[in-house]
Structures are given as structure tokens and as C-alpha cells.
Amino acid sequence: MRLHSLEITAFGPFAGTEKVDFDALGADGLFLLHGRTGAGKTTVLDAVAFALYGTVPGARKEGKRLLSDHAEIGAVPTATLEATLGGRRIRIVRSPEFHRPKKRGTGTTKQNAKASMTWLDGKSQNLTRLDEIGDAVGAALGMSADQFFQVVLLPQGEFARFLRADSDERGNLLERLFDTARFGDIEEWFAEQRRTSAAALESSRIATDKLLGQISTASGVAEELDRPPVEWAGDVLESARHASVDAARTLALAREVSESATKELAALDATRQLQTRRELARQQLAEFHAAASARDALAKELEQSAAAGPIAALAADCARITSASEAATREFDSVRTLFERTEGSSVVLDALAVDRSPDASDTPEARAVVAAAVRQWTTEVAAFEELRVLTRKADAADRSARSLLAEHAAVEKKSSAHRADRNVLPEQIAQAESSLRAAVHAAAEVPALEAEWSRITSAVEAAIELAKTRKRLVAAEKAHHVAVASFNDARAHTLDLREQRLSGMAAELASSLVDGAPCGVCGSLSHPAPTRAEESTVTKDDEADAAASERRAGTIAEKKAAEVTALLRTRDVLVQQSGDRDSAELVAALDEVSVALRSARTAAEQRESLDARLTHLRGEDQRLAAAIADEQAAAAGLSARAAQMADDVAQMRATIAAAVDGTEGIDAEVKRLETLISLSSVVVERREEASRALLDMEDVTRRLDGLIAESGFSTAREAAAAVVSPARAQSIEKQLAQANDIRAHAEQVLAEPAIAAVANLDPVDTAAARVAVEDAQVRLHAAVAEHAECKRRAEQLEELTAGLWAAIDRAAPMQTKHDELAALADVVAGRGQNSRKMSLRSYVLASRLEEVAESASARLRRMSSGRYDFVHSDEAESRGRRGGLGLDIRDDYTGAVRSAKTLSGGESFLASLALALGLADVVAAESGGVVLDTMFIDEGFGTLDADTLESVMGVLDELRAGGRVVGIVSHVDEMRQRIPTRLHVIREREGSRLQLFAAS
Secondary structure: OEEEEEEEEEEOOEEEEEEEEHHHHHHHOEEEEEEOOOOOHHHHHHHHHHHHHOOOOHHHHHOOOOEOOOOOOOOOOEEEEEEEEOOEEEEEEEEOOEEEEOOOOOOEEEEOOEEEEEEOOOOOOOEOOHHHHHHHHHHHHOOOHHHHHHHOEEOOOHHHHHHHOOHHHHHHHHHHHOOOHHHHHHHHHHHHHHHHHHHHHHHHHHHHHHHHHHHHHHHOOOOOOOOOHHHHHHHHHHHHHHHHHHHHHHHHHHHHHHHHHHHHHHHHHHHHHHHHHHHHHHHHHHHHHHOHHHHHHHHHHHHHHHHHHHHHHHHHHHHHHHHHHHHHHHHHHHHHHHHHHOOOOHHHHHHHOOOOOOOHHHHHHHHHHHHHHHHHHHHHHHHHHHHHHHHHHHHHHHHHHHHHHHHHHHHHHHHHHHHHHHHOHHHHHHHHHHHHHHHHHHHHHHHHHHHHHHHHHHHHHHHHHHHHHHHHHHHHHHHHHHHHHHHHHHHHHHHHHHHHHHHOHHHHHHOOOOOOOOOOOOOOOOOOOOOOOOOOOOOHHHHHHHHHHHHHHHHHHHHHHHHHHHHHHHHHHHHHHHOOOOHHHHHHHHHHHHHHHHHHHHHHHOHHHHHHHHHHHHHHHHHHHHHHHHHHHHHHHHHHHHHHHHHHHHHHHHHHHHHOOOOOOHHHHHHHHHHHHHHHHHHHHHHHHHHHHHHHHHHHHHHHHHHHHHOOOOOHHHHHHHOOOHHHHHHHHHHHHHHHHHHHHHHHHHHOHHHHHOOOOOOOOOHHHHHHHHHHHHHHHHHHHHHHHHHHHHHHHHHHHHHHHHHHHHHHHHHHHHHHHHHHHHHHOOOOOOOOOOOHHHHHHHHHHHHHHHHHHHHHHHHOOOOEEEEEEOOOOOOOOOOOOEEEEEEOOOOEEEEHHHOOHHHHHHHHHHHHHHHHHHHHHHOOOOOOOEEEEEOOHHHOOHHHHHHHHHHHHHHHHOOOEEEEEOOOHHHHHHOOOEEEEEOOOOOOEEEEEOOO
């Protein structure tokens, strides 16, 4: 990450708009941000943090008030930052939530926070949503806001507190910086698994207890707690099985007794039923003979009804026919009256001389007269129908003429509209031709612009990579120099040891002498005064170790030299690709070419549509010209046809008027004639029907009189009274048949052999036998219930006992697995066999702190001239506090390890700064190796003496030499003497302002 520029408006103590050029400030790699206390030095860093993350570090974010009190009414607090994140240049503009005066009335209204993020390379979609911008910044930097505040903005006093904090406070900060939530999730997962396993084991135990209780309830036997559950359940099951066998024997015996008693009762019931049937049959025969006279009377009633039936039926027919004759006569009179009222009916009536009484003797002559009249009337109807058709034709022709006139008006209106449309086409065609020529010219420029865009894009990428390569080259050259120096030191050390060994070779040989053994040099068996080895004597192993170190140092130096050579080649290639131009200049050129290319592509993409539009306009002109000509011809034809149609209508109406002259009209005449035609035939038909009905009535009357005379009845009314209803006749026949059936059945029953056999026996009594059967049934039902209960109990106990054995078999491996899981969960949580009593999360934090301590110790030794370094402790602490987070100081002057709280003010600053830089290295590595090109150090230099300050500046020079831009926030005057590039924050009554002093 590298900052380029910052612009703040109405932000904190800054009332107006202030700009910071970080490219100019960081040109030397080190700059000073200074000013009076309260002027707003830290506010500049807050603006950077706010632009990136929408919040500010430390306790200041709790205030949530970033609008300047010095700003004008209505001013909007804004922070605009340009920076390179992950190799891509962006611009972020943010405004915080603030309250502004209402435009109407008094009071204030809240303005919500706003932000926008622009990718200056134009390769991604610009963002305006706060959450999307936060995700994009987090992804580019690879760290959260808390990590950024601790790594890039080293705040006032934060690391001094971290240095002196206890384990819990230090752990809280480390948890914010390093994402250990996943390790906490692992701890919680193990704890949850142990709870789940314990719950499953408890459920298994409860299930076993439940099964034992169910076995006790089902058997009615109390559980024996001093016996194993399986053994006790087996005994209970065996007892239930024996009880079931005994109940089966009792049931079989009760069933035999019940069956015997039932058979005896059945025999007695059969004899009693035969005696009952014989007595009933005798009673039925006696009743049949007693009702003989009543049955004879019913039979005579049926005979008289049968004789009177034909007379009653013929009398009913006579009454019906008489009524029909009277109705036919009335219908004839009605039709004749209606016919007489119609004009023209006298022709038929006079010719037929029809009187008031119907007579069918002249029917043929009447039909001939009616046929002649109907033919005459039909001819007249046809003539009037032709006139009606001619009237409809004249009406249709009149409507057609009016329709032609309306169509002529519509064609004229459409032709006028087409002429108006065609008048504007010449100007539109000229404009389309001009636009098409411009689009063709733009399309011709696209290939050249695309080639230029590709060339500048490659140059921009090469320039960005060149800046990174140059930084890596500086670091590689420095590492190479260090490696060469280490190799030279190792080689000199090897030569020194070899020389020292040669000087002490006599002592080395003397160390191998053994009393009684010959000397390897002189062969003597006595060794009176062997040379003694001194403390500084060099052995062969020492020389071998030094030679190995020399070889390793040489290998490292060669590797570093190869890295420098590779980077030099890469740099030369990138210089050639980028033209050694500044990336900002190339980006500006790329923006200019991109705008031109987009404009040319847009114009080129419109070429086809413009060509199509021109073709459409020309075709539209031709189409309108043809349409106008067709419409003029159609209008002339329509006018001529309408005139001809009007003449035809006039002639037809004159013909109709001449034909209907002197009449009421066509419809009235047609209706009169149709009425005469229909009624003339109806009169004759009704006359014939009345005559036939009169003849039928006379015939039926004669037949009825003859039938009455032959019967024994005096009148038809008397005969009708003797006829019984069908229901009565059916009832009498049914009574007679039932009586005969009862008699036949009774005689048949008395003739049966079994009935005859019991005729002389005494009446049978079944009460005693029935009581015996009921007693046997009671005992049988009790035996069945007892057997069913014993069988059910045995089957239930077998099922429960099998479930108990299965539950006990399942519980054993569950208990083993739970014990193993509980032990592992205790270890992960820092309990049980965990000798350090350190949880997994604490272990990870301790590991991270150890890395921080190692990185910070290198810088602390450098700043303290080799006196101090950090000591990390992973021992468990007392009173339940988390272990592994101890951090002490080793004093090389005394060799003692002591608490960081014993350091002086200046020493605490050195330790805090070293710790902050070490933490920055570890967090950057944790975030995926993000390159942090810019960082700030806020206050603390006033506590250092001149020598220590010199050491600290040396460490900062190392950071700067590594490619970083370091900004120091301080009001110490000596810092202004040492750092020429400065950003001065000037506090004034109307608000603070910024002034840049760049190195000359």
C-alpha cells in the first residue's frame, strides 16, 4: 500500500480544504508531521484511516463527530484519498454522518454517511455502497481496520500499554489483530461434541433405566438393585413364560366343560322348539275354519265388480267423446269468425255458402274453392315480395353510396398526411448522411487507438512492476552485501581457527597419550611432561564447524548474487517496456487514450444503425411517393362509383312507389294475404273435425245403451258404483291367498314326523341347563382373559428384555468414545493432561507473540546498541489467567530477565517502537505478505537522548532503505533538524491549516 494524496474539507480542526501530497512527502522515504499540541497532527492520520475504513483509530471513534467546529454553516466534512492498493490505484471519497441546520425552521437534521470508490485504471466497476467499498479495501489490503491501525498508524501510547499490559489485556489486543476465531471455533466444536456425547450417553442411561422400569411395571415385580440388570430381567422373563404355560392348560379344561354344557342345552332347545311349532299350527287351522263366511262375502264382492267394469269403462269413453265433440264445434266457430273478419274472405265464404252447422258432405267442393283462392293470393304475395326485395336492394345501394363517400374522404385525409410526412424527409436524409460519414471516419481510427491503448497499458504495468523490482533490487543488493560480509567473516574466522589449531597441535597430540603406550611422534613408552591443553585451544571439530559455516555463508552469498543478477535483468527489461517513464504520467496518457478509444468505438458501433436508418429514410420516401399516387387514383374511382350508385337508387325507388300506389303498404298487404291463405284451409279442416266428432259421439251412445240393457244394472251410474278400486280388489285377493297359504302350511307342519313324535311328550324346561351353560361361559371367559394377559406379559417382557440387552451393548462403546473425546476436549481447552494449561487459542496467540518478539528483538538490539531484547514466556500464570503471553526484557549488561515495567521512559519508547514494528511485520505476513509501503509513527521521540535517537533513526533509515515511506508525528524541535521533508500543521483561531516543506 502506498499513499499518493489526501484532501480534507471541514474535517476535525481544519475549517477549509487542505491537501497533502504524499508523493512529494515520501520522495525521500522519511518525512515529519509536526505542529503544536492540538493543532491536528493526528487528525491527518485519522483522515487517512477514515477514507479507507470509514472509522478512526483509538478512543476518538466513540465521539462520532468529525465535522469541524470552525467550518462554515452547511459545509460537508469530506476526506478524499488517492492510494495504490494491491498494485491498483484508487480514489476514495467519504463523508461521515453529521448534523446540518435545517433549511426551514430551527434545529438540525441528520445527514447519512456517503462514500464512493473509483478504480483509476478503469478495469473494474466503481462502487458507491459502504459495505462494498469496505469489502474491496479489506480484500486489497488483506487486513481489518484494527490491524491497519496497529500496523500502519502506530498510535500514541498504544504499544507502551501493550508492553506493560498483563496477559489478559495483551491477549485481547492480539485477538483483534490475529483472526483466532477459527481456533476458538475448534475449541467450541470439541466442547459441543463432548456435550453431545455426554447427552447421548445420558440418553442411553435414561433409556436403560426406562426399560428396567417398564420391565418392572409389565411383570409387577420390583427391581432388585443389588443384582445385574440383565440377570434380573432374565429371571422375570422366565417366570412370565411359566405362568403363560399354566394359563394355557386352565383354558383348555374350561373350554371342554363349556362345550359339553352347550351341547346339552342345544338338545333341550330343539325339543322345545318342535313342541312350540305343533301348538302354533293347530291354532292356525282353527282360525282358518272360523273365518269361512267372511271369505265368501269378499269373493262375491269381486264377482259383481268384474261384471260392472265394462259398462263403467264404456260410460267413461262416452263422456270423453261427447266433450271432444263439443270442443271441436267451438274451435270451428272460433276459426270461422276470425276468417270472416279478414278482408277478402268473402270469396271463399260466398262460394261455399257455409252456415252455422258443420257438414262434411260438401268437403271436396269446398277444398277446390279454397285451392283456387289460395293460388290467387299466393301470386299476389309473390309480387309484393319482389317489391320488398327491390326495396332492400335500394336501401343497400344507398348505404354503399354513403360508404363510398366516407371512404373517399378517408383516402383524401390519408393522402394529405402522407404528403406532410414526405415533406420532412429531405432534411432527415441529409442529417443521416452526415452522421454516417462521421461514424465511418471514427471506425477507421479505432485500430490505431486500440494499438496505442495496448502499448500504454503494457507500459503502465511495466512501470508499476519496475517500481516494485527496484525496491526488491535495493533489498537484494543489501542482502548480497550482508551475505558477502558474512562469508568474508566466516572465512577469516576459519583461517584464524586453523592457525590457532596449528599452534596448539602439541596439546592435541598429548591428549591422545596413554601410559604404557608408545608415543605417536617419538615412540617412547614414558611421557614425563605432556603439553596441557589451554582453554583457547582449537580442536579439529572446531575447525570443521568453522569450515562448514564458511561453506554455508558462501552458498548464501552466491544465491544472493544470483538474485541480484536476475533482478537487474528484470529491471532492464521493464525499463525498456515502460520507457523509464513515471507511472502517473503513463496513467494520465492511458486515461486520455481510453477516453478517445471509447468515443471512437461508440461512434463506430453506431455506423450500422446509421446506415440502416439512411436506407430506411430513402425507402420511406419512395414508399410515400407510391402511396400518394395510389391514393389519388383510388379517390377518383371512389367518387365515380358513388355517383353511379346514387342514380341506381333513384330509379329503384321510383319503381316501388308506382307499384304500391293506393295500398297501405307492402308489409300490410303481405300480412293480409298470408292470413287469408292460412285461415282458408283451417276453416275447412275444423269443419271436418267437428263433423267426425259428432258421428263418434252418436255411435258410443248407442253401444252404451245396449250394454246396460243386457246387464243386471238399471243405469250406468249403478254399474259404476259396483266397481271396486284396483287397490280394494288387490287387497281382497291378497287376504284370500294368505288364508289359503296359512292353512296349507299348518297342515304341512302337523304332517312332519318330528312334530308327530313330540305330540305325547310333556313340555320341556331348559332353565337349569341354561344356568349351567352360563356358569361354564363365565369360567371360560376368565380363563381366556388370564391366558391372554399371561401371553401378552410374556411377549412384552421378551421385547423389553431384548431392548435392554441391545441398549447395554450399545452403551459400552459409547462410554469409551466419550471418555476419549472428553480427554481431548480438556486438552484443547487447557485442562486435563495439558501440562501447560494453555487452550488452543491461547497457544496460537502465544505462537504469534513469539514471532512478534523475535522480529521486535532484532530492532530493539539495534536501537539499544545490543543491550536489550525481548523474552517470550509460555509458562502458565497463577489465578487462572491465560498462559503463554508473557513478555519480558533481557538486559545483556546484567544477563538478567526483568519486567518491561522497569524500563525508563526512553527505554520504554524504544521497546514500544520495536514491538510495533515487529508486530507490523507479523501482521503483514499473516495478511498474505501485503507490502506496506507507507507507515506512520505517532510521538514518543522526546524521551530519547542523542545517542539513542541516533540508533532509532538508523532503524528508520533501514525501513526507508527497504522501500517504505515512514511518516513521524512529533513536535520535538530536534526532529525538524534531522528530517528536512516536513508537513507543518499550523493552529490558528479560525481553524488549522497545512504547509509542506520539501527537501531541496
